[in-house]
Amino acid sequence: MYHFPCYLIPDTYKMNRWNPTIINAPSDISADETFDLKGEICPYTFVKSKLMLEMMESGQILQVIVDNDESATNVPKSLTNEGNTVLGTEKINETDWMITVRKK
Amino acid sequence: MLGFTNEQIYRYSRHIILPDVGGAGQKKLLKAKVLLIGAGGLGSPTAMYLAAAGVGTLGIVEFDTVDLSNLQRQLLHRTQDVGRPKIDSAQDTINALNPDVRVVKHKVVLDSTNVMDIIKDYDIIVNGTDNFPTRYLVNDACVFAGKPLVDGSIFMFEGQATVYDAAHDGPCYRCLFPTPPPPGEVPSCQEAGVLGVLPGIIGSIQAIEVIKLILGKGDSLKGRLLLFDAMAMEFREMKIEKDPHCPVCGEHPTITELIDYEQFCGVPFPAAPELLEPELVLV
Numbered sequence: 001m002y003h004f005p006c007y008l009i010p011d012t013y014k015m016n017r018w019n020p021t022i023i024n025a026p027s028d029i030s031a032d033e034t035f036d037l038k039g040e041i042c043p044y045t046f047v048k049s050k051l052m053l054e055m056m057e058s059g060q061i062l063q064v065i066v067d068n069d070e071s072a073t074n075v076p077k078s079l080t081n082e083g084n085t086v087l088g089t090e091k092i093n094e095t096d097w098m099i100t101v102r103k104k
Numbered sequence: 105m106l107g108f109t110n111e112q113i114y115r116y117s118r119h120i121i122l123p124d125v126g127g128a129g130q131k132k133l134l135k136a137k138v139l140l141i142g143a144g145g146l147g148s149p150t151a152m153y154l155a156a157a158g159v160g161t162l163g164i165v166e167f168d169t170v171d172l173s174n175l176q177r178q179l180l181h182r183t184q185d186v187g188r189p190k191i192d193s194a195q196d197t198i199n200a201l202n203p204d205v206r207v208v209k210h211k212v213v214l215d216s217t218n219v220m221d222i223i224k225d226y227d228i229i230v231n232g233t234d235n236f237p238t239r240y241l242v243n244d245a246c247v248f249a250g251k252p253l254v255d256g257s258i259f260m261f262e263g264q265a266t267v268y269d270a271a272h273d274g275p276c277y278r279c280l281f282p283t284p285p286p287p288g289e290v291p292s293c294q295e296a297g298v299l300g301v302l303p304g305i306i307g308s309i310q311a312i313e314v315i316k317l318i319l320g321k322g323d324s325l326k327g328r329l330l331l332f333d334a335m336a337m338e339f340r341e342m343k344i345e346k347d348p349h350c351p352v353c354g355e356h357p358t359i360t361e362l363i364d365y366e367q368f369c370g371v372p373f374p375a376a377p378e379l380l381e382p383e384l385v386l387v
Contacts, residue, residue, distance in 0.1 A: 047117045051106040051127045082123060 020072035025088025025100040032060040038067040038096065045071040046078045053084065053103050061087070064099050072097035107131060112204065116158055124321045130158060134204065136318045139163040139226035141214065141242055143194040145303030146232030146256045146310065148180040153311035155198040155205045159318070162198060163208040163226055166191045177300035214238050216362035219245040228314055231255045232307065236284050237365035243268065243277035244362055247353045252326075253277075254313045256306040261299050261334040263306035266344065267313055267325040270353035274326040279347035279354075284365055299334055306332065 035052050037045045049064050056062060066072055076086040079101050088100035106113065107127060112134075119125045119133075136159050140147045143166040154162060168190050170181045178190075185193035195207040210222050219241055223229055229251050233239050246253040250271035257264050270276040309330065316322040329342040352359045 043117060043121060044114065047113060047120050048106065050120065051108070051113065054127045055106065078121075 018069035018073045020069055020089055020091075020097060021076065022091065023076075023086065023089045025090060025098075029061060029087060029100060031063040031100065032056060033062045035062060035064045037064050037071070040066070040071070041068065042070050042074050043078075046075045049075055049079060049099075049101070050082065053079075053101070056103050058103055060103050062101050062103065064101075065092070066097050066099065067095045069097075072099065075099055076101070112158070115202070115204075119157065125319060129319045129321075132318050132320075133158045133315065134160040136228070137161040137163070137226045138228050138230060138314055138318075139165065139223055140230045140232060141165050141238065142232035142234065143178075143180055143190045144168075144174065144232060144234060145177040145258065145298065145300075146307040147194075147230070148178045149304050149307035150230055150232060150256075150311045150314070151180060151194060151198055152201060153308060154314060155202045157311075157315055158202065158204055159314070160204065161206045161208060161226075163210060163222070164191055164194055165210040165212065165214055165222060166194065167211055167213050177298065177303050179304070214241060216241065216364050219362065220249060223249055223251060226251065228317055229253045230310055230314060231257075232310075239277065240284060240365060241362060244352050244359060246270075247276050247278075248362075252317055254310045254317070254325075256303075256310045258298055258302045258306050260297055261302065263302050263332045263334075264329055265306050265309045265313070265325060265332075266329045267317070269324075269326050270346070272326070273346060275344050275346040276350060276353045278352045278359075279350045280329075280344055282347075282351050302332075302334055305334070 033052060033056060035049065037048055040048065045066050053062055066075060072089060076089050076099055080086050083104040085102040086099065087102055088098065090098050092098045116130045119130050120127055138154055138159050140151055140162060143151060143164050151162060170185045170188050170190050170193055172186050174181060175183060180194045180197045181190060189211060191209045191211050195209060198205055198207050212218055223245055229242065229246050231239065231242055231253055233242065243253060246268065247270045252267060252269040255266050255268055255277065268274060268276045313325055316324055327344055329344050331340045331342060348355050351357060
């Protein structure tokens with residue numbers, strides 16, 4: 001395996017790459033569906049969230065639980081890119097995150 | 105779960121992620137029925153990419169056996185397949201790649217007596233034929249049945265691809281080339297040669313067009329003839345229009361039933377003088 005000399009590695013790669021943007025969901029939100037995706041990794045956390053949303057109606061709210069920072073960083077971004085509204089990205093315990101999204 | 109098996113979610117994840125595919129598009133692919141005319145140079149990449157994409161039913165029309173000289177370009181077949189029916193090695197390769205795909209084998213020589221019955225069950229027909237009688241036969245049959253025909257042809261270092269869809273205001277093959285010339289005026293396929301990679305390019309373009317038609321997304325090659333020159337490494341495009349005087353799809357068609365032409369190999373372009381190169385097909 002080839003190792004890049006450290007001076008070629010950008011600083012951002014030396015830091016933790018995954019920094020979920022914390023958004024506190026409004027307290028009066030009630031989810032139409034919840035989906036436990038613990039144990040799943042990127043990009044399948046997004047793929048399964050997207051498939052779940054496809055089975056729901058426009059305007060409905062989905063909450064997904066993921067257990068890694070990478071998913072908590074990327075899933076909200078990808079859901080937003082597809083036109084949905086991310087209402088919350090919250091750390092709910094030591095490892096798990098709850099992402100709340102309204103279907104476009 | 106979610107309308108897919110867990111394995112399917114993983115297998116097709118890179119499609120499902122695409123905004124223009126998603127779960128709904130992937131389900132369309134899994135339900136689609138596509139017929140490949142030929143499992144040779146063009147049919148190989150088309151079949152493999154459509155199988156990988158999860159096109160649920162792939163029909164293959166092929167009666168030939170694998171020859172050592174096929175392996176330079178026909179990726180469905182392996183050295184150990186020499187002498188086997190191509191349709192059997194094609195099925196093995198496709199099912200090894202993706203067991204979701206149902207392969208329907210049509211081990212026949214296409215002619216006017218069987219073509220309508222074979223194509224009737226399919227949504228889209230893909231032309232990978234190596235001869236002109238079949239090319240005209242399949243074109244006419246698709247016009248009569250109202251099916252889109254994703255066409256490709258290759259010759260030496262050049263290839264072409266387009267989509268004929270006479271049922272939806274597109275041209276058909278006879279709009280460009282109304283009738284074949286007499287047999288004997290054209291050189292033999294075996295003498296011409298073809299770059300082995302070339303069908304990989306053209307067959308892959310055909311696979312893309314099939315997937316776009318199934319998804320109902322993008323701009324198809326309907327009404328456009330895409331020309332590829334590997335030596336110049338250049339793509340060109342020619343607008344092609346429906347001919348109101350076309351003998352088969354025009355306003356007053358003179359060809360109203362299927363014709364079995366005698367076997368011959370290539371024809372010069374009769375209706376497109378701007379194209380100087382003779383079109384030969386070697387698959």
